[in-house]
Amino acid sequence: MHALDLPELVAYLAPYLSQKSLINCIRVSQQWHDAFVPHLWSTFRVTVPSTRSLFTLSSLDTHAPCVRDICFKDLSVASDSTFFNLSFPYLQTLSLSFAAYRTDRALRAAAFEFLQRHQGQLRALSLLKPLGPMSEVTGPQTRSRHDLMTQEALYIAKSWELLHGCHGLRSLKVESSPFWFDLVDQQVLKIVSELETLSLGNVGREKIQLTEGEQDDSSTPSSSQGPRWTLCSTDPCIRQRAVRIRQLSLEYCNSLSEEYHLIKECHAELRSLKWLSTIHANVIPPMAKHLEEGMWPFLDSLELRIPGLQDKDLAAVLRAIGPLRKLNLSGTEFGPLSTTGLLETENLGQDGKVQKKHAARLEKLLLGGCNNLTGAMVQRFLCELPHLKEIHAKVLTDRDLENDTRPWVCQDLRVFHVGIALAVRNIEEDQSEISKDDSKIPHPRISPFMERLSALTRLESFHITSTRSGQDKTEGEFYLSSSEEQAQRFELQKLHSAGGLEQLKTLRHLVQVRMEYTGQKMTMSEAKWMVENWPRLESVVVRQLMTMGTSDHDVVRVFFGQHQIHYGSS
Amino acid sequence: MPVTLTSLDNQEFKVDKEVAERSILIKNMIEDVGESDAPIPLPNVSAAVLTKVIEYCEHHRNDPVQVQDETDDPRKRSNDIEEWDMKFMQVDQEMLFEIILAANYLDIKPLLDVGCKTVANIIKGKTPEEIRKAFNIVNDFTPEEEAQIKKENEWAEDR
Numbered sequence: 001m002h003a004l005d006l007p008e009l010v011a012y013l014a015p016y017l018s019q020k021s022l023i024n025c026i027r028v029s030q031q032w033h034d035a036f037v038p039h040l041w042s043t044f045r046v047t048v049p050s051t052r053s054l055f056t057l058s059s060l061d062t063h064a065p066c067v068r069d070i071c072f073k074d075l076s077v078a079s080d081s082t083f084f085n086l087s088f089p090y091l092q093t094l095s096l097s098f099a100a101y102r103t104d105r106a107l108r109a110a111a112f113e114f115l116q117r118h119q120g121q122l123r124a125l126s127l128l129k130p131l132g133p134m135s136e137v138t139g140p141q142t143r144s145r146h147d148l149m150t151q152e153a154l155y156i157a158k159s160w161e162l163l164h165g166c167h168g169l170r171s172l173k174v175e176s177s178p179f180w181f182d183l184v185d186q187q188v189l190k191i192v193s194e195l196e197t198l199s200l201g202n203v204g205r206e207k208i209q210l211t212e213g214e215q216d217d218s219s220t221p222s223s224s225q226g227p228r229w230t231l232c233s234t235d236p237c238i239r240q241r242a243v244r245i246r247q248l249s250l251e252y253c254n255s256l257s258e259e260y261h262l263i264k265e266c267h268a269e270l271r272s273l274k275w276l277s278t279i280h281a282n283v284i285p286p287m288a289k290h291l292e293e294g295m296w297p298f299l300d301s302l303e304l305r306i307p308g309l310q311d312k313d314l315a316a317v318l319r320a321i322g323p324l325r326k327l328n329l330s331g332t333e334f335g336p337l338s339t340t341g342l343l344e345t346e347n348l349g350q351d352g353k354v355q356k357k358h359a360a361r362l363e364k365l366l367l368g369g370c371n372n373l374t375g376a377m378v379q380r381f382l383c384e385l386p387h388l389k390e391i392h393a394k395v396l397t398d399r400d401l402e403n404d405t406r407p408w409v410c411q412d413l414r415v416f417h418v419g420i421a422l423a424v425r426n427i428e429e430d431q432s433e434i435s436k437d438d439s440k441i442p443h444p445r446i447s448p449f450m451e452r453l454s455a456l457t458r459l460e461s462f463h464i465t466s467t468r469s470g471q472d473k474t475e476g477e478f479y480l481s482s483s484e485e486q487a488q489r490f491e492l493q494k495l496h497s498a499g500g501l502e503q504l505k506t507l508r509h510l511v512q513v514r515m516e517y518t519g520q521k522m523t524m525s526e527a528k529w530m531v532e533n534w535p536r537l538e539s540v541v542v543r544q545l546m547t548m549g550t551s552d553h554d555v556v557r558v559f560f561g562q563h564q565i566h567y568g569s570s
Numbered sequence: 571m572p573v574t575l576t577s578l579d580n581q582e583f584k585v586d587k588e589v590a591e592r593s594i595l596i597k598n599m600i601e602d603v604g605e606s607d608a609p610i611p612l613p614n615v616s617a618a619v620l621t622k623v624i625e626y627c628e629h630h631r632n633d634p635v636q637v638q639d640e641t642d643d644p645r646k647r648s649n650d651i652e653e654w655d656m657k658f659m660q661v662d663q664e665m666l667f668e669i670i671l672a673a674n675y676l677d678i679k680p681l682l683d684v685g686c687k688t689v690a691n692i693i694k695g696k697t698p699e700e701i702r703k704a705f706n707i708v709n710d711f712t713p714e715e716e717a718q719i720k721k722e723n724e725w726a727e728d729r
Binding site for chain 1: 646647648649650653667668670671674682686687689690693694695696697698701702705707708709710711716719720722723724725726727
C-alpha cells in the first residue's frame with residue numbers, strides 16, 4: 001500500500017502542488033497520472049485566446065467529471081460557443097468574462113443555456129465584463145441608446161431569473177454592469193439573502209423606463225434626491241429576509257447612498273467589508289453612529305477609501321468599530337486622530353479587564369499612500385501592536401527610532417513593507433559622514449533598523465525603499481534637495497557593503513525581498529550571501545536605474561536562477 | 571501517565587498520555603475505553619514508522635491546537651516547514667510515504683501537513699524524469715502515451 005493509492009491522501013497532497021508540479025507529476029507514471037489528473041483538471045482556467053487551441057473539446061468532455069472550477073476569460077464569438085454545449089456534473093465555481101464588443105447573440109444565448117443547465121450546482125459565480133447587448137458586436141449603428149438600454153434591462157431581468165435557479169449559490173461577483181442591485185426587488189433580495197460573499201465592481205446606478213410614458217420617480221438621478229441614509233424599516237419587502245452576507249466588496253460602483261443602503265442590509269452577519277469609491281462623499285455616511293448602535297457586530301476586516309472622509313471621520317469609525325483583525329486604509333486621510341483611535345480606544349477583554357481594543361487583535365495594517373502618515377505613527381504601530389503580522393506604510397526614519405526607543409513588540413511579523421529613510425540632518429553633518437565611507441561596518445544610522453529587523457525572525461517578506469520625504473512634516477523641515485537625496489541614497493547603499501546585510505542573517509524564513517534605492521547594484525558576493533543565509537528565498541527585486549556593469553546583473557540573475565530564485569528589477 | 575502502544579509487528583511502546591493524544595485516533599480510543607492499562611493495538615503501523623511518529627509527537631507535545639489559517643487561497647504553501655521538522659523529515663522516500671500513511675491513519679494532522687509539504691518540496695522544480703529518480707519510479711508509459719498526455723494537458727501550462 002502506497003500513500004498515492006489512497007485518493008484521500010492524494011487529495012490532501014494536491015493543494016500543496018503548484019500547477020507546474022501537477023503537470024510534471026502526471027507525466028511520471030500511470031499510477032501518478034491516474035492519481036493526479038483529477039486534481040489538474042479540477043480547475044479549468046483558460047485565458048489567452050491562443051490557449052483555446054491547446055485543448056480539445058473531447059478531452060475536456062472526458063475529464064468533465066473532474067472539473068470543479070472553470071474560469072473562462074475573454075470569451076468571444078470566434079469559437080467559444082461550442083464550449084457551452086458541454087456539461088460538467090460537479091462544477092461548483094464558474095467565472096466568465098466576455099471580450100467587449102466581440103460577442104454576439106448566439107454566444108450569449110449559449111452562455112445562458114449553459115448557466116441554466118448548471119444552475120443547481122453552482123456555489124460560486126463570477127460574471128465579469130458586460131454580458132448584455134451593450135457588449136455586442138453591432139453592425140451599422142441602427143440602435144438608439146435607449147433601445148440598447150431597454151434591451152440591457154430586459155436582459156438583466158432575465159439574468160436575475162436565471163440566478164434565481166441557482167439555489168446553492170453562496171458567492172456572487174459581478175463587474176461592469178450598468179445596473180444596480182436594487183434590494184426592493186423581491187427577486188434580487190431572495191438571491192442576495194442566500195449569499196455569503198458578494199462582490200460588485202463598477203456596477204452602475206441606472207434605471208430605465210421600461211414602459212413609455214411611465215413616470216418613475218426613481219429614474220431621476222440620485223444626486224437630486226439627496227442621500228437616503230436611513231433604512232426604511234416599514235418597507236415590508238426589505239424586512240422579510242435577513243441578509244446573511246459575510247463578505248461584501250463594493251468597488252467603484254456609482255452611487256454611494258445605494259451602496260451604503262446595501263451595506264446596512266448586511267447588518268447581521270458581516271465580517272469583512274471592502275468599500276472603495278471615486279465618488280466624493282459630500283455627506284459622510286453615518287457609519288460610526290450605526291456602529292455605536294450595534295450594527296455589524298462581527299465586522300473585523302475593513303477596507304475603506306471614499307474621497308471626502310477626513311481623518312476625524314476615520315477616527316470615529318475606529319473608535320466605534322469592534323476589535324479589528326485587518327485594516328486597510330491605503331490612500332486615505334489616515335492621520336494623528338486615526339492613530340489615536342486605532343491605538344488607544346479601549347474595551348473590555350474576554351477576561352473582563354480593560355484593554356486596548358484593536359491592539360488585542362490587529363494582524364494586518366495597510367496604510368500605503370497615506371500622506372498624513374508619519375514615521376512617528378509607524379513606530380508606534382510597531383511598538384504597540386503585538387499581534388501584527390503584516391504592515392504596509394510609507395515611511396520610518398532613524399529619527400523616529402531615536403525619539404521612541406521602545407522595542408518592537410510585533411514578534412510575529414511576516415510582512416514588512418515600509419519605506420525606510422534617513423532623516424535629514426543638517427547638510428554638513430551628512431557630508432562628513434559620507435566621507436568616512438570605507439569602513440566595513442554598517443553605517444551607525446542604518447544599524448538600528450537592521451538590529452530591530454533582525455529580531456523579527458518570522459519575517460517572510462520585506463520591502464525597503466528610500467523615500468523622498470523622510471522627515472516629520474510638522475517640524476517644518478524641507479523636502480530633500482537633490483544633493484541631500486543623493487546623500488541618503490548613498491547611505492542606504494551601504495546596506496550592500498559586506499557588513500551591511502550581515503545583521504539580517506537571522507531572517508531564515510525570508511521568501512521575498514525588495515530593495516529599492518536608485519543606483520544600487522547587486523553583486524555576486526551579496527547574491528551568494530543571500531542564498532546561503534536565506535534558504536527559503538524565492539524572489540529578489542532591486543531597483544536599478546543605472547545599468548552599468550550589466551554583465552554583473554546577468555551573472556547574478558543566472559546564479560539566482562540556478563537556485564530557483566526570481567531576480568528582477570522594478 | 572503512560573499508555574502502551576503496540577505496533578504491527580507486536581513491539582510495545584510506552585509513551586505519555588499527552589504525547590499519544592496528539593493522535594486523534596488514539597485520543598478517541600482512550601476516551602472510549604476509559605481508564606485502562608490495556609495496550610492500544612496499531613496493526614497498520616510498523617515499529618520503525620511508529621518510532622518516528624512518537625518522536626514527532628514528543629517534540630510537539632506542547633504545541634497548541636492548530637487553528638485553520640484564515641486565507642482565501644486554497645493553494646497551500648509548502649515553504650514554511652520548521653527547521654526541526656525539516657531535519658526530522660530527512661528520511662528515504664519510502665519512509666516518507668509510510669509516515670504520511672501513518673499520520674493519516676492515526677489522524678495527526680500537523681504531521682500529515684509536514685509530510686505533504688515535504689513531498690511537495692521534493693517534487694517542486696523537477697522534471698518528470700527527476701521525480702522518477704527521487705521516488706524510484708519506473709516509467710511505464712510508451713512514447714506515444716507520453717506524447718498524448720503532454721498534448722492533452724497542454725492548456726494547463728499556459729498560466
